[in-house]
Amino acid sequence: MKYRRWLHGAKFWLGALLFVAYSALAVGIVIVDARDANLRNLSKVQLTTVSSPEGTRSAGAADVAAIYRAQSGMPFSTLPAGATFQIVWPDGSTETLQIVDPTSSTGIVPVRHSQQVVPK
DSSP, X not given: OHHHHHHHHHHHHHHHHHHHHHHHHHHHOEEEETTSHHHHTSTTTTTOOTTSOHHXXXXXXXXXXXXXXXXXXXXXXXXXXXXXXXXXXXXXXXXEEEESOTTSTTOEEEXXXXXXXXXX
């Protein structure tokens, strides 16, 4: 009898832990779509894909992150150093980037092996 009660309690707390962990992860990922009209025409974003050189992608992502911060309600706390976000480039390819220095135009680095090319 005690075993069933313990098992029921363990299932409950495991479910609660998984729900909290999933909620924290879902809130932590910001997805910015560079195909949006106000972003896709930026000079550093216009022709950028996951196949572009890392410096080009970082500069384009820095521009996109700056506009995202400016449009948010709290620009100084949005995308702080250490935050990660996912960007959808104008061709539809995606990658995850990490912010190292939010004040620098080269302060964003791609997360290794996060690039996903659009299937043709």
